[in-house]
Amino acid sequence: MSVSALALSPLARGLFQKVIIQSGVASSKTLIVQNPETYLYRWADQVGCKPRFYFPGATRLYHENIRDCLMRLDASKLTAEARLSDGDFFATGLFAGGFLSPTVDGEVLPRMPRALLSDENYLRQNGVLDRSYVIGVTNNDAGLMADIISFIPGRPYFLLTDPSRVAERVKAAAKTQFEGEPSKEMLNVIDFVYTYPRNPDGSIPLQNVMDLTLDGAFLLPSLVFARALADKAPVYFYLFDHYPQLKSNSLFKGTSHAMDNIYLFDRPEDPSINLSFYANVFTAESEPIPAVYRSVLTSFAKNDAPTFTTASSTSAAWPRYDSRRKAYLAISTEPEVRTGVYAQRVSLWLDFLPKLARTSGFFSTGSGRAAYD
Template structure:
């Protein structure tokens, strides 16, 4: 399934490079390169810096350990390999590297720092796909991109101390500590750090936001299409998944019908080749799983993640402990997040020679496959009546059973449960205290005109917004399906970048949009739920998709005690929408 990932486009411009400047920090001496953006602006890049010891041998499935630089000069002229995953890109288990991008112009004032966490469903992706030239050259910020362990190597867990899981999150924490220790020497301000990420990178950012282990390592967070509270952002049955993997790779007990003890699983997995582990990491569980679920996710380890994130964000005492209310937060979603589900279903249909796009629109599939999958991941146990609660949120009660559902109703059901409603839920948690950290919300409510002939899905499909935040010139790599890019689209890309960089520098995105809006973009609060409708024709509106969001945040928990959030007293507490 991870070969599905995918949607993340290579956003690295075809740029010229030349010998670059040298930086000496506590890590060591690093020689970077000078790059030239597609718009002819120069910027510095320090690539492939190893921030951790290779997570191999006894360090496989362990917390990452810091690595000091060499005694001589480290030549940082090329990205490091991707972390192991399904796919054909260059990869290696020794993959824990970061990349630092800075403006070439010197400044007496330390610049704000933005740390990017790439997406890929926690299964795939790499930092090499992202070159933040536009943010660096237009926004005048320092940008750091990082790599973290993925897939089975990043998130395998038996739910106990033998294989606790969350190794990818520990990698991110160590990379953030590297930033604290070294970024001042690259011209960055270590007390002005913004986390930002998309999809799994956004989910990871919210996990970092909720953990006691990362307090003080950043001051702001931008969540772009994902939250830790989404249904496949969290795994509540990790040992079951680990045992199933053990059976696929022949880590078996000598006694028929008896599972191998957890220590035996660890020994077997640690001594197995990476390729065997990764190639067997994804089970073949059918169309619904292939198109709407992911195997490897963060888990409760009682260390980095102390509880289900859906419970943590409704626990004010925990939120105070981690400093949640004092950080600034921007949350964003796209108007067609579920488009990636259509891509995945289409790919499944091609592989298995079936009409998958028709199948996912049948009421039988929707009611007996998709919704139960989502509820099972979100709530664990659930009442059968909950299926009808969700169905009624999207499909009219008198809708003929023999008539196919609209593709958009199916897409929205999946995307609301995984991205949109959880993002609103996170913004609600943060926006409850308006006198503390700032909260902003946007809906990227746009249809990229230059993708008019691509896939037939009108709107900002999941991950399409990356072309705007990383520079729309990167769309040149998509020349097979886009037409000429208009000046309006280029301007929207610059506006999007300015929103992010102004938030990183001043905790206020308004300078980027006030001229077009003719008014302020107000902060988000639980009562009004103001958001920016981001497009070539911007507007401020209130409550994102209220009926759809309410289905998940209000109707479902009221109808099913299994789907409630737990309060800090341990008693059930209905999620506030």
């Protein structure tokens, strides 16, 4: 995400020509802190660094006192005693936001990234359109939340699948894509698409929850970023669509957030570390993945027109992403060019829901399922 923020910054003009953005972009509203002072003061209070008195006109001294106190603490105290996000993490998840993120400071980021992306004059004047971009996500970036659960004794996945918590997640996801309070009609549509059919006990399948989080926190912001630039600069989109061999009782599937880097860099001595829900990452089936992934990104770095190697060992062109065809590269044991990544879910958010919002309004009083009454 920091790469995309730097690519939008006026301070980076002329510094580089190629950008690779993996699983997270600045256009995700959940990853940009709009009011950093709020987080700073709360954090300082939690770790005992908030001064007792504040004098108007002495803001700089107040902040310097906080900074000096924080610098005297070790990292373990800073992280152990501070809450890193708002609200119930397992309810709102990656939509909760947190203070360990870039902020709109007026210098590195002069405005919110989505506002910058919609300003073509700004993009041209600051060299954003003078670069080529690779933007991609994995097929289960949101799996990192299930990974967190896997380290809790008893693996209480119900923290993610309980309907009341998922209802909060649906609301949070809608608020990250649209301004204002989403209507009940909008929430009911999102709820139906992502939470039905349900399990016999009434809970929501874990993979459905992962899909909702993947779309809201990773995929949609990445596509917003790509679409804003695609007709003005070279943009190449990919989906890391490999499915590692999971344990037989796994409740979800796919490649979790940052898991693709295992195949990109040198093989770790013990790949099972922090991969407790995987049975075997490096199987005979996955053997081609490292070569495919590395060749794709190095081809982009070296060439104006990147290529990839097909399953039949022939070289093929990686087409640019555009607003019409929406072509992307699916990176797997058999890489191929496809069109419309998760097309129905993406169209829900970028086509249907905006129309519904214009029809029903964000403050509609229409009836809905129990979670939204």
